[in-house]
Amino acid sequence: MTDLAIEATGLTKSFGKTKALAGVDLAARTGTVLGVLGPNGAGKTTAVRILATLLRADSGAALVNGFDVRTQPDKVRQSIGLTGQFASVDEDLTGTQNLVMIGQLLDLPKKAARARAAELLEWFDLTDAANQPAKNYSGGMRRRLDLAASLVGRPSVVFLDEPTTGLDPAKREDMWGVVRSLVSDGSTVLLTTQYLEEADALADEITVIDHGAVIAHDTPYGLKRVVGGQRLTAHPLDPARYDDLVAVLSGIASADGRAPEADGRGSVTIQVDSDEVLPDVVARLRAAGIAVDELSLHLPSLDEVFFTLTGTRSGDSRAPEEVLS
């Protein structure tokens, strides 16, 4: 027996001439969160659709909860929940109707389906809107209903395809809370995202994919170490002090990091080893008499992660070999 809830090896899939997946391996241990990080068009959604039995891989194999997605799709479907850009709720039905319908399709008796629906609506703070058609819901409410719909059958494996894309920061935090409580209940979650910050906040392990191939697999800590710790961004109150600001920050930046980067709006970003440098930065800026109206520490953006891992920008559509030659 294996303790992997999701195990995929060598998945390939082409749509016509477009190669969406070129041999992807994914593995998630039971009861953990696997973050799949990549830009638009990297193949994240295709991989999820294959694991959720919506799509057949051209080659490769995948087990979900120990069941083969190719030969035992119904067993897989019994143990998964799917939420994403695509699996959606019915806008013409109310929140309750949506959830009861899914409960009944999962062979719950009507009474049990109703009870489960009420429980989920309560959990997702939708009780007040339970009898409203979903088309009247806000984006965040719809996303929550969508997630609730995928949890009706208490799935042991949950696929979340970019669950927070387009949500405001507060709603994003709510969604993160839901993911954490799913995992604490013993579920395994596969989460795709475009944000390293999100993967870092939730995932036990992160697989980075680009152009249909895995380019890195690591823990968040390991990945952050590879892409070079954190970024510090500052903006001078007086634009004339920009060069002084860069000079001060250059003395703090990681020795092996990238050169200070300007963003075209008068801010400068440097790479730092850890957030422990922050007091030092503040002290040095005060000593130099430079006032700043922005000073922030953050993780590298997806773009920076990709630049570090592949030497190309994530939005770069050129094939890797063209870039190398």
Place this chain on the structure above:
Amino acid sequence: MKKKRFSARHALVLAKRNMTKMVRTPEQFLDVTLQPVIFLLLFTYIFGGALAGGSQHSYLEFLLPGMLGQTIAMSSVAIGQNMHTDIDKGIFDRFRSLPIARSVPLVGAVLADFSRYAIVCVVTIGFGYLLGFRIATDPLKLLAALALAVCFALSFAWISVFVGMTVRSAGAVQGVMILFVLPLSFGSNTFVKPSTMPGWLQAFVNVNPLSHLVSAVRALMLGGPVGSQVGWTLAWCAGLLVVFFPLALRAYVRRA
């Protein structure tokens, strides 16, 4: 691969979903309520006098059973459009991720369409009655005629489901279906007797499934020999099902 067995309960759950959607958007019923009314009025009073030698009433008698077939063919367009919309919105992906038989969402939608065709029957007969149409047979035969029409409608709907699964946009469903439905409904014995048509067209009219349906319904409502036309209509129902149900299902399963 072990297939999940078809469950009638699942299909009914999804039929209920489709009915709820229809009730929420009542304009979806226009094609089965206003359309037969308008067509009955148009054809009876504009063409009726000219076509039936001055007697609009006798044309109404001839037209109404045909109008039932025509409306059924026209109103089958909606199901394909709705299913295409469901696919676009990702709702079918949710169904596909559930442990239910592949055919359930399709069968559920067609079952829900039953209500629309029942409305076609009530509106057409009811409004025809107001205009002066009377059946010449008995209520049992009328019921048989309506049952046959609904049975045909539910088989015919699979063409629309197939088209809905195949084309690229919901708008295209209508385009394709109209191309198909117009020749079928006008190239039949719905509006005029085929005896004045050229031979090649008569040949088409005589094999057209709508002609068989209309002849059977006419005989059941107005009297006359019934047997072979009912048989032909049922045979067409079976044929449409045998061909288009598997095609639609295959298109649905393959649609990624």
